[in-house]
Amino acid sequence: MQTEALKIELPESDIQYFSGFFSPGEAARLFETLRREIPWQQDDIRVFGKTYPQPRLTALFANNGKPYAYSNITMIPHLFTGELLEIKQKIERLLPETSFTTCLLNLYRDGRDSNGWHADDESVLGRNPVIASVTLGEERPFHFKHKKDPSLKHKMILENGSLLIMKGETQHCWLHQVPKTKRPIGERINLTFRVIR
Ligand SMILES: O=C(O)CCC(=O)C(=O)O
Numbered sequence: 745m746q747t748e749a750l751k752i753e754l755p756e757s758d759i760q761y762f763s764g765f766f767s768p769g770e771a772a773r774l775f776e777t778l779r780r781e782i783p784w785q786q787d788d789i790r791v792f793g794k795t796y797p798q799p800r801l802t803a804l805f806a807n808n809g810k811p812y813a814y815s816n817i818t819m820i821p822h823l824f825t826g827e828l829l830e831i832k833q834k835i836e837r838l839l840p841e842t843s844f845t846t847c848l849l850n851l852y853r854d855g856r857d858s859n860g861w862h863a864d865d866e867s868v869l870g871r872n873p874v875i876a877s878v879t880l881g882e883e884r885p886f887h888f889k890h891k892k893d894p895s896l897k898h899k900m901i902l903e904n905g906s907l908l909i910m911k912g913e914t915q916h917c918w919l920h921q922v923p924k925t926k927r928p929i930g931e932r933i934n935l936t937f938r939v940i941r
């Protein structure tokens with residue numbers, strides 16, 4: 745199946761969106777398998793000295809054993825499964841220079857689960873990291889806001905089976921979030937592939 749890149753035109757960024765990167769059938773198969781087989785965990789995060797359960801479930805996979813630390817959490821990776829390798833290879837066909845080492849998975853159980861404003865700019869990701877983000881299941885709005893210029897923002901929908909690639913200066917100059925919603929909605933699995941050296 746052929747999907748077409750849509751360039752998201754924001755300054756100081758390099759963002760591409762592929763709707764239908766996975767067909768509805770492939771997306772459904774991957775969702776069911778990952779929902780069942782991934783060892784989903786809920787970690788506590790510390791924000792301003794208080795501890796809260798993270799508002800979503802997560803899991804970390806990698807091919808190099810390197811942990812990933814963010815928001816006062818250090819995650820130790822599992823070894824990639826067959827499905828994760830299949831998804832990784834399909835994305836790498838679009839990005840011949842990139843060989844992802846790591847995948848952070850998020851499970852948003854319903855509209856109360858979310859991912860607050862942040863940039864994926866930890867130093868282990870290096871300068872100008874390439875981050876490839878897959879959506880399976882329920883679509884969710886995804887927001888960008890510029891770190892320095894509050895007039896610069898963008899909202900888009902991440903659809904079932906879609907791929908969003910963020911690279912270049914994007915993490916340096918922009919924050920992103922998946923907001924909560926009061927609408928009754930189903931589960932969404934998100935996979936973000938990253939390179940951790
Ligand atoms: O769920 C998403 O689309 C975004 C996930 C994300 O930003 C992250 O895990 O860093």
Ligand SMILES: [Fe+2]
Nearest residue numbers: 862863864920
């Ligand atoms: Fe992120």
